[in-house]
Amino acid sequence: MSPFARASTCRSESSRSPSAQSLRGLDAVSFLMADVRDGIGPFLAVFLKGTQHWSSGDIGLVMGVSGLAAALSQIPAGMLVDALRAKRAVIAVSACVVATGCLVIARAPTLPVILVTQTMLALVSAVIGPCLAALSLGVVGHRLLAVRVSRNEGFNHAGNVTAAVLAGTLGQYAGTVWLFWLVCLFAATSALTVMLVRPSDIDHELARGGEVLRTPEGSGRPVPLRALVQRRDLMTFLATVVLFHFGNAAMLPLAGQMIAKAAPGQDIVGLGACMIAAQLVMVAVAASVGRAVRAGVGRRKIFLVALAVLPVRGLLFALTDNPWAVIGIQLLDGVSAGIFGVIATVIASDLMRGTGRFNLAQGATSLAVGIGAGLSNVISGLIVDRFGFAAGFLALSMVAAAAFIVFALFMPETSLEEKPAGGPQEQSPRARRASRSVTGITE
Structure with a gap:
């Protein structure tokens, strides 16, 4: 830019x-x-x-x-x-x-x-x-x-x-x-x-990430799709999303099946408890991510936390089939999924600034989620049928670890520290009030 x-x-x-x-x-x-x-x-x-x-x-x-x-x-x-x-x-x-x-x-x-x-x-x-x-x-x-x-x-x-x-x-x-x-x-x-x-x-x-398109230097049109496919940072991000959901999507269904096997008749209650517990954690995590970004923490660091938690969750699932332990371990899903829900949209916005293709990138991210989730359920199911739950969770953990490695090695920081023209001292009181009101967070 x-x-x-x-x-x-x-x-x-x-x-x-x-x-x-x-x-x-x-x-x-x-x-x-x-x-x-x-x-x-x-x-x-x-x-x-x-x-x-x-x-x-x-x-x-x-x-x-x-x-x-x-x-x-x-x-x-x-x-x-x-x-x-x-x-x-x-x-x-x-x-x-x-x-x-x-x-x-x-x-x-x-x-x-x-x-x-x-x-x-x-x-x-x-x-x-x-x-x-x-x-x-x-x-x-x-x-x-x-x-x-x-x-x-x-x-x-x-x-x-x-x-x-x-x-x-x-x-x-x-x-x-x-x-x-x-x-x-x-x-x-x-x-x-x-x-x-x-x-x-x-x-x-x-709203479509195309603010540059209306400047005198802009063409007035979104960038060609071919140019997006050639972006290494975008392709790395999408590959990470596929691997993340490959490692993540099947963990909750497998946990529910494990509860059903260990405590027959309690599968619906146990699965419901897992889902509600994770969602409650996600509420707190989503707010924490917003505060972290506001404090200047980079998107890359925040996403690496989510990627690091996921393989740990899989390893813990592989070690126990106790229903109460499974519900406790599922709380970690609130951490990883809570971070992903916020930071994936923000990274897509960063990558698409000035392209006019923000929502296309969101669609590509959702497609990557679907591909990863489909692979996760099919392949983990085959592994569990042949080798048992522990092997299935260990396989998912290895895929999750691969997501961490790919992102850590190949993905750059995407945030751009922005200051009003002339420096922060020139930001008007009206702009500072707008910043606080937009986010709903007071300083």
């Missing part, structure tokens, strides 16, 4: 002062979307098996087709978000589609209907995450994005905990079908709350 462009960007971002209404809108959408992005999510299999008596093969077919649709749609979804300015409307419409899809599944749970509906939901959900991140970037700018994303993630994990508790209560006392109505409630409310984000607070060029 040229000195002119950087100075222009700094002046533009340091003077940003979005309204409290827009910031609260981002908080509310982050909380509510936690239960909307995946629709009925993992509870669909329980509904189809327990109340509709589907075969495992048909359930697997539905999950596989929707998972494939989600993976293939990630990059096109990111490109679409980069191109569109009506991001609030996209989130609202997507939420309404998710609500409608859940009602259709509840009323007509047949194989053709659910295949079509789940595929549609996978396609729609692919744009929700990039849209929310793009809105955040467009409202607060690059300089404050890390702290804003950490706040978003904190509300998201709090929403996950709330949804899990409500879903468990409804499923236990009112029946599984009421889970669909719960998702509809969250979806309808999120479609309304996203409108709290004021259009005047959104810089759409910032």
